Amino acid sequence: MNWLNPAVLGFAVRRKLADLGHGARLFWRLCALFMASMRRFGLVRDQIHFLGNYSLAIIGVSGLFVGFVLGLQGYYTLQRYGSSEALGLLVALSLVRELGPVVTALLFAGRAGTSLTAEIGLMKAGEQLSAMEMMAVDPVRRILAPRFWAGIIAMPLLAAVFSAVGILGGWAVGVLLIGVDPGAFWGQMQAGVDVWRDVGNGVVKSLVFGVTVTFIALLQGYEASPTPEGVSRATTRTVVVASLSVLALDFILTAMMFSI
Amino acid sequence: MERSRNDLWVGLFVLIGAAALVFLALQSANLLSFSLQPTYRVVAKFDNIGGLKRQAAVKSAGVVVGRVESIAFDDKSYQAKVTLALENQYAFPKDSSLKILTSGLLGEQYIGIEAGADEKLMAAGDTITTTQSAVVLENLIGQFLYNKAADGGASGNAAKGTAPKK
Numbered sequence: 001m002n003w004l005n006p007a008v009l010g011f012a013v014r015r016k017l018a019d020l021g022h023g024a025r026l027f028w029r030l031c032a033l034f035m036a037s038m039r040r041f042g043l044v045r046d047q048i049h050f051l052g053n054y055s056l057a058i059i060g061v062s063g064l065f066v067g068f069v070l071g072l073q074g075y076y077t078l079q080r081y082g083s084s085e086a087l088g089l090l091v092a093l094s095l096v097r098e099l100g101p102v103v104t105a106l107l108f109a110g111r112a113g114t115s116l117t118a119e120i121g122l123m124k125a126g127e128q129l130s131a132m133e134m135m136a137v138d139p140v141r142r143i144l145a146p147r148f149w150a151g152i153i154a155m156p157l158l159a160a161v162f163s164a165v166g167i168l169g170g171w172a173v174g175v176l177l178i179g180v181d182p183g184a185f186w187g188q189m190q191a192g193v194d195v196w197r198d199v200g201n202g203v204v205k206s207l208v209f210g211v212t213v214t215f216i217a218l219l220q221g222y223e224a225s226p227t228p229e230g231v232s233r234a235t236t237r238t239v240v241v242a243s244l245s246v247l248a249l250d251f252i253l254t255a256m257m258f259s260i
Numbered sequence: 261m262e263r264s265r266n267d268l269w270v271g272l273f274v275l276i277g278a279a280a281l282v283f284l285a286l287q288s289a290n291l292l293s294f295s296l297q298p299t300y301r302v303v304a305k306f307d308n309i310g311g312l313k314r315q316a317a318v319k320s321a322g323v324v325v326g327r328v329e330s331i332a333f334d335d336k337s338y339q340a341k342v343t344l345a346l347e348n349q350y351a352f353p354k355d356s357s358l359k360i361l362t363s364g365l366l367g368e369q370y371i372g373i374e375a376g377a378d379e380k381l382m383a384a385g386d387t388i389t390t391t392q393s394a395v396v397l398e399n400l401i402g403q404f405l406y407n408k409a410a411d412g413g414a415s416g417n418a419a420k421g422t423a424p425k426k
Contacts, residue, residue: 049266052273092288157277164280167288189288191368199284 023219026140030215033145040146047150051112055158058111059104063162066099067091067169074170075178085184089192091170096193096202097258100163102250105209108155109242113217116147117238120221121231144218151217155210156203163202201257208253209246216242299326299345300384304358304371309340310394312360312369318344319361320373325350328371344371346382353378354386360394369394 002008037044074090120143123129129139167189174180193199217238224234309331318326326346334341346352355376362369382388 045270046266048273049270052277053269056273056276096284096288154273157274157280160277160280160284164283167284186287193288195285199281199288202284203281 019223022223026144026219026222027215029140030145030148030218033141034149036141037145037149043142043146044150044153047147048154051108051116051147051150052154052158055108055111055154056161058107059158059162060165062103062107063095063100063165064169066103066162067095067166067171068173070094070099070166071170071173071178075174075180084178084180086188086192087170087174087180088167088185088187088189091174092167092189092193093198095163095166095170096198098250098254100159100166101202101205101209102246104159104162104206105155105213105246106243108151108158108210109213109217109239109246112151112154113213113238113242114235116151116214116217117221117224117235118231120144120147120218121224121226121234124222124224125226125228125231127226144222148214148218151214152207152210155213156206159202159206159209197257201253204257205250205253208249212245212249213242216245297347297349299347301329302344302346302382302384302386302388304342304344304388304391305334305337305339306342306358306360306391306393307339308393308396309342310360310369310396312342312371312394316368317370318346318373319370320350320352320375325373342371351381352376354380354382355390356382356388357390357392358388359392362395 003012070091071087074087075084078084078086078090120129123139123143129143132139132142171182171185175182175185220234220238220241221231224230312328312331314328314331316328317324318328326344329343329345331343332341333339352373353376355378357374357376359372359374360369361372376390
């Protein structure tokens with residue numbers, strides 16, 4: 001029962017609190033560096049290229065298959081109640097509200113978050129960050145902030161691509177393969193999906209997830225212990241913590257947005 | 261600004277993302293049908309609104325002429341007070357009646373306006389009281405069972421009454 005020892009317990013609590021405070025301070029600094037990042041947009045652009053363009057393929061293909069599956073599953077369930085015309089509505093609402101932002105954030109954490117953590121962790125292990133500080137270059141400003149803002153810009157766009165491709169996938173299965181009436185498919189969708197309540201809230205969700213995933217990836221990389229094991233552990237933690245945070249935040253956001 | 265290759269690809273990425281957003285807004289949510297016509301408000305009292313919701317359509321002859329703006333309960337008359345926002349371009353006679361209708365078997369509920377014959381036109385702030393409530397399935401079934409029982413009893417009596425005559 002070593003951990004019950006007040007000294008050990010107190011030290012652990014203090015360390016956790018200090019970690020939290022350090023994370024919050026870094027988050028605040030990254031937010032405050034928005035203007036500085038936009039002024040050197042070349043750095044942000046290169047990171048959007050790295051985080052966004054390279055994630056486009058996995059996001060597009062996943063969206064297509066999620067749309068296919070939604071089309072099939074939705075059709076089999078809806079036709080039992082004789083309302084297979086509502087397939088378009090079902091596919092669009094589930095993609096725009098939930099699956100688009102959430103699955104994109106999970107894929108983004110796996111595809112882009114890990115590479116951010118590994119890159120920054122290795123920079124730290126190779127003492128590149130220390131070297132920058134020696135040259136009076138602020139690594140938070142030069143390395144972290146452009147990646148942070150690039151992630152926030154890329155994530156809503158990726159989520160929108162996911163939802164749009166998914167709807168097209170649902171359309172391909174529902175209309176082309178099964179033969180749901182295309183007029184009813186699009187008509188019910190347009191009647192039931194609201195631009196601000198559904199699409200707008202989906203964009204807000206994906207923005208929040210972009211902030212969460214990118215920040216967690218950067219923090220884990222920046223805080224990684226500068227050894228090979230440290231970097232590998234930080235990369236794993238990025239995926240675990242980012243995925244859990246996204247799912248928990250999704251519940252909270254959904255409760256806030258769609259409760260009324 | 262160097263590295264124009266990256267510029268091109270990032271531009272393409274942003275373009276694809278923006279195109280996806282536009283697709284979602286226009287094709288799936290139909291932003292264009294979002295009506296920004298000036299409207300006037302009319303209050304209607306219903307005994308029972310069933311599953312009517314805010315933003316439900318108000319239709320006349322099947323054409324959308326307005327939206328339900330708010331729904332409240334009036335504890336003086338124990339009725340539902342529904343505020344409708346009708347588009348200015350459509351005018352209706354003062355004695356028009358309202359009905360709560362359902363699109364399809366499981367579809368959404370909407371309000372149908374049936375034009376009356378009055379010469380005067382409805383103005384903003386008017387209250388419509390000639391309304392027909394939503395059809396509540398339970399009441400309908402109850403009524404059906406009641407009629408069925410009454411029919412059964414009547415025919416049974418009739419059979420009994422006629423039997424001795426033969």
